Amino acid sequence: MQFTAKDIAMLLNGTVEGDALVAVNQLAKIEEAQQGSLSFLANPKYEQFLYTTNASIVIVNNSQQLTAPVNSTLIRVENAYSAFTLLLEKYNTFKLYKEGIEQPSFIHETAKLGENAYVGAFAYIGQDVKLGNNCKVYPNCYIADNVTLGDNVTLFPGVVVYFDCVIGSNVTIHSGAIIGSDGFGFAPNADGSYTKIAQIGNVIIEDDVEIGSNATIDRATMGSTVIRKGAKIDNLVQVAHNAEVGNNTVIAAQSGISGSTKIGARVVVGGQVGFAGHLTIADGSQFGAQTGVNSSIKEADKQWGGTPYLPYKDYLRAHVNIRRLPDLEQRVRELENIIKDLKKDVQ
Amino acid sequence: MQFTAKDIAMLLNGTVEGDALVAVNQLAKIEEAQQGSLSFLANPKYEQFLYTTNASIVIVNNSQQLTAPVNSTLIRVENAYSAFTLLLEKYNTFKLYKEGIEQPSFIHETAKLGENAYVGAFAYIGQDVKLGNNCKVYPNCYIADNVTLGDNVTLFPGVVVYFDCVIGSNVTIHSGAIIGSDGFGFAPNADGSYTKIAQIGNVIIEDDVEIGSNATIDRATMGSTVIRKGAKIDNLVQVAHNAEVGNNTVIAAQSGISGSTKIGARVVVGGQVGFAGHLTIADGSQFGAQTGVNSSIKEADKQWGGTPYLPYKDYLRAHVNIRRLPDLEQRVRELENIIKDLKKDVQ
Amino acid sequence: MQFTAKDIAMLLNGTVEGDALVAVNQLAKIEEAQQGSLSFLANPKYEQFLYTTNASIVIVNNSQQLTAPVNSTLIRVENAYSAFTLLLEKYNTFKLYKEGIEQPSFIHETAKLGENAYVGAFAYIGQDVKLGNNCKVYPNCYIADNVTLGDNVTLFPGVVVYFDCVIGSNVTIHSGAIIGSDGFGFAPNADGSYTKIAQIGNVIIEDDVEIGSNATIDRATMGSTVIRKGAKIDNLVQVAHNAEVGNNTVIAAQSGISGSTKIGARVVVGGQVGFAGHLTIADGSQFGAQTGVNSSIKEADKQWGGTPYLPYKDYLRAHVNIRRLPDLEQRVRELENIIKDLKKDVQ
Known part of the structure; x- marks a missing residue:
């Protein structure tokens, strides 16, 4: 996995300045780069590093002027940051490329895999499961009966999806996340004990969602717990039964959303935030870390903090x-x- | 999986009003129900939906009077809510029915399975493990050596139970929950490093307990961490070494109980609550979400909130x-x- | 697994007082011990239990004087606490002894196992993985391509290590912990959606680290997320991309460290604490449970509490x-x- 400056310049439609045959095998920040690394300079604030870096190749803007000698080979492009981001993606796609069915795995005879599937060893795919194309089900994943996945879904090792859940396309779920476990519903009895309320709904995850490691998203009592298109959910987040997370809403690690609460679109939630149950949160709301939200918010696009929460400035x-x-x-x-x-x- | 109004009325000991042959294949709330759904009306507040619902069948109380024409077939019973709850349970029992030993699984030759066991593929059952009757061990579960399970225990996919732990009857543990990992015990050395204190105790989970996804319950240093009969523990809850959770106590998601703390019976703990170590918490205490409890509570049945906690009204x-x-x-x-x-x- | 007082005295270099042939098969606290148990008395505060305990054997200090008759066999040693700790360790080493390769497991042909390895059933070891000597990879673990482990590493069941991560020697990782999942990095687009920023760095865990159940440690965007030598991380802790945890730092359950934050050495973090991103925290800082840290701390060895945090006394x-x-x-x-x-x- 070595690439020359010439190869990379062709890919990026850039021009080489220096040794076109120098090769790299990793990507690094310009200030940390070692020989054999490719880096980039986009922010003029860091120009000094261009003259001291050990990177073998540095991607720079076409407009970059040099005020001292440079040891690295340069690749000049229109937008160095975008070009580097493109390389990051290609690098990762390459690193994460997997296909084929590893043995032993368990694929129910009624399950349908799409084209170009990866099913890792010790993965379990239940009855009537349907996978779209280009799905990757890593080892030790469990997909229960009657689950549907769209195209380009990646389940990293150890993801569990309970029965009847529906997952859209371009969804990534990280290791240990649990989708569709029972909502926490119990009816109190006269003697102080509780009777479980059967949780027969499901979880619907729409397209372009990413869910972090060891996050938990409970199935609805009836109906669906819904994660809307484009939402991003970090590690160890809890989403309770019948809750809803809106389009392009971002929730940082260890936050929790109680039952039946509807979080709007474009909401930004810091880490360790808690929402009580049965609330409605307006679009574009923003919450500082550790905020405690105990009532609905009707006004959109406001910032909040504290427990119980206040307007951020008041907090x-x-x-x-x-x-x-x-x-x-x-x-x-x-x-x-x-x-x-x-x-x-x-x- | 289709049932007619006649079938269901027989099961519930009810009477049919309308087309006795209409069939349903799912359960839904009356306001969300589509054709082919069965729903119920118990609360008079929602009577309006009875006249507009698309449900094919609606279960109603014998006492229900009609003030407008109804499109659905009705099934009249003594108590519509109880009847519907019974159906929910039966539906879920049917959906979750599993039995037999899937291959490949790992069952140590000394392990004893009870009657009617389900052991999923890639499940691991260690040396001298004893399972009661009707236990379900889903795929990718790990049961270490010398663990005992009572009757009717369900371990959903990916549950881990460390060695020597004891689990009672009618216990349900959701995916990714870890029972019996080492308590967090380290003795400081003079040079600033720590020496691990071996954790040789276990976890005891009594009957009728439910534990949520990705919850963690650590084994005791010596003796036992105990979850008493009827307790319900939600997702991502942490119970540290030598802690105890009382009978019928309910703990919501992401709460944490530090080492050696004893939570009494009938306690209700909101989400993201934290208890310091070595406390004793009186029976019937109630804690609002995100409460921080840093001292023991002797008076039973009080409400608390805030960090550090105060009587709820004072908070x-x-x-x-x-x-x-x-x-x-x-x-x-x-x-x-x-x-x-x-x-x-x-x- | 029975040992006589004579056996144990030889191991501890102690002297027997009483029946040298009495046998024990478990360790217990003196106040809870049953017949067949071995216990110890180090703290004079508990001397009363020496005369009432049911323990078959009690380890006591050479200096211990008796003021009443004792039923147990005594073993006298220089330091009863140290002697008992040694026994705890030996007991646990014995209980946790595993070796050999269980089937079915998945070991890539290019992977290198060290001497005396244990690889449990349904464990997955990827391409170019290198294990040191005496490593234990329990069932249902997943070690991705190009991961390196030092000597004496234990991965309990269900641990996931993503590709390219590096783990030192004498590291213990408990069940369900996820090492190296993607950092939570997304660039906002003009239409409100987000584009994922590829996370191509890794996680480095140095020697003598212990990581708790269901903890999550994300890989760096570029470079490394680092857990330094001797750090101890409890259950359900979140460490975000490019963060660093210092030498011998201890972090209690459910705490979270945001992206790029550097926690110094010898820091003590209580449970449910949160650190904002891009902070630097001085060596020896101590944080009470549920503290919220939103700015860097330059002064070493101070105590803090509250949200936002204050000097502990002020809080x-x-x-x-x-x-x-x-x-x-x-x-x-x-x-x-x-x-x-x-x-x-x-x-």
């Missing part, structure tokens, strides 16, 4: 005031003393 | 006061100004 | 003041009334 101001509390208490005590004296004077 | 009042802090500071400033003037007047 | 004081807020508000109201009267008097 910051409240915390400044909390720090000043000992000082405020002291001021009140002084006033009380002055007034005691004043009353004496006046009487 | 709410404190937060109202926090929001009013800028206002309070302003009032103090005004007093200071008035008093400055007063002092001048008096002097 | 405690602030919360005392919060509880007193209704009282403070009342004092201000009284001052306002007094002053209203005073002003009348003065005018």
Whole structure:
């Protein structure tokens, strides 16, 4: 897996400055790059590194001027950042390329695999499961009966999808994520014990969704828990039964969404945020890390923080005031003393 | 999997009103139901839906009176809600029915399976493991040496149970939950490093417990971490070594219980709550989401919230006061100004 | 697995007092011990238990004096606590002893196993993987292509290590932990959707690290996410892309470290703590449970608490003041009334 400056310049439609035959086998940041690495310079702030880097090849903008000698081979392109991002993607596609059916795996006779499938060893594909084209089911994944996957779905090792769930196209689910386990629903009995409420709904994950490692998304009691198109969910996030996550909404690690809460579109949720149940959250809302949301939000595109949550600015101001509390208490005590004296004077 | 109104009425000991041969193949809420669905009406608040629903069959109370024409076939029963819950259960039992030993699986020659066992492909059952009757061990589960399971235990795909743990009857553990991993115990050395303290205890899970996806329950250092009868633990909950969760206690997602803390019976814990170590929490305590509990609670049946926790009402009042802090500071400033003037007047 | 007092005394270089042939098969706390158990007494506070315990054998300090008759056989050693810890370790080593390659497992023809390896059934070892000596890869683990493990590494069942990650020696990773999944990196597009930023870096775990169940450690975008020598990470902890955890740093359950944050050495992090991204945290910092850290910390060895975080003492004081807020508000109201009267008097 070696590429010359010439190869890469052809791919990027760029021009080589320096040794066109120098070869690289990895990508690195310009300040950390070793010999054999390819890097890039887009931000003029980092120009200094261009003259000191050990990278064998550096991609630069066509407009980049040189103010000192450069040891690396340069590849000049219109937009160095975009060009490098393209290489990152190609590199990863190459690294992650897998196809074929490894043995032993378990594929039910009624399951339908699409074209170009990868099914890893010890993966389990149940009855009536349908996979679109170019799906990758890594080892130790479990896909229960009657699950449907669209095209270009990747399930990394150890993903579990319970029965009847529906997953769209271009979806990536990282290791250990659990899709469609039972919602947490129990009816209290007179003696203090609980009776389980059967959870017969499912989870629907629309296109272009990514779900992080060890995240949990519970099936609906009835109906569906829904993750809408383009949503991105980080590691260890909990989405409870009948909840909904809107289009292009982003949820950072360890946040939790309680049952039946509907998060709107374009919402940005920091880490360790919690939403109570049965809420509706307006589109474009933004939540600082560790926010606690205990009521619905109707106004779109506002920022929030704190537990219970406040408008973000009020939250910051409240915390400044909390720090000043000992000082405020002291001021009140002084006033009380002055007034005691004043009353004496006046009487 | 089609059932007619006549079939269902017989099962529920109800009477049919309308086409007794109409068939359904799914269950749905009355307001969302499509043709081919069975639904129910129990709460008079939703009576309007009875006249507009697309459900093919609706279960109603014997006492239900009709004030407009109905398109669906009705099944009249004594208690529509109970009847529907019964159907939910039967539906789920049917959907989740599995039996037999799938290949390849790993069952140690000394392991004892009970009657009517399901062992999925790629499941691992270690030395001297004992399973009661009607246990389901889904694919990719791992049951270590010397583990005992009671009757009617379901381990969904990817559950791990470390050695020596004991699980009672009627226990359900969802995918990715880890039972019996090492407690987090390390003794500090003089040079700043740590020496691991071997964790040789186990986890005991009593009857009628349900544990959510990706929850973690650590084994005791010595003795047992115990989850008592009827407790319900949600996804991504952490229970540390030597902790105890009481009878019929309910713990919502992402909460954590530190080492050696004993949670009483009938306790209700919201999401993302944290308990410090070595605490004792009284029976019937209730904790709002994100509460931080840093001391023992002796009084039973109280409600708590906030970090560090306060009586729930005090917590709410404190937060109202926090929001009013800028206002309070302003009032103090005004007093200071008035008093400055007063002092001048008096002097 | 039975040992006599004579056997154990020889192992510990101690002397037997009582029946040297009495046998034990388990270890227990002195106050919980049953017949057939071995226990220890180190702390004089618990001396009373020495006279009432059911333990068959108790290890005591040479200096221990007896003030009443003892039923157990005693083994006298220089340091009873150290001697017992040694036994705990030996016990656990014995319980956890595994070797050999179980079938079916998947070991790529290019993978290199060291001496004395254990590879459990349904474990997957990819292309060009290198294992040191005495490695244990339990069932259902997945080690992706080009991963390197040092000596004495244990991966409990269901651990996933993505491609290119590097793990040192004497590392223990508990079940369900995910090492090297993609960092949460997405570039926003003009239409509100996101484009994934390929994550081509890796995770480096140095020697003597322990990682808890269902923890997630994401690979770097470029370069490495690093867990330094001797760090201990508890269950359900999240470490994001390009973060770094310092030498001998300890992180309790459910805490999260955002992208590119560098945690120093000897840091102690309580449970459910959150760190924002791109921070640098000084060596020896200590954080109470549920702390929210939103800025870098330059001063070493300080204690912090609260959200947003404060010096620990200030945090405690602030919360005392919060509880007193209704009282403070009342004092201000009284001052306002007094002053209203005073002003009348003065005018």
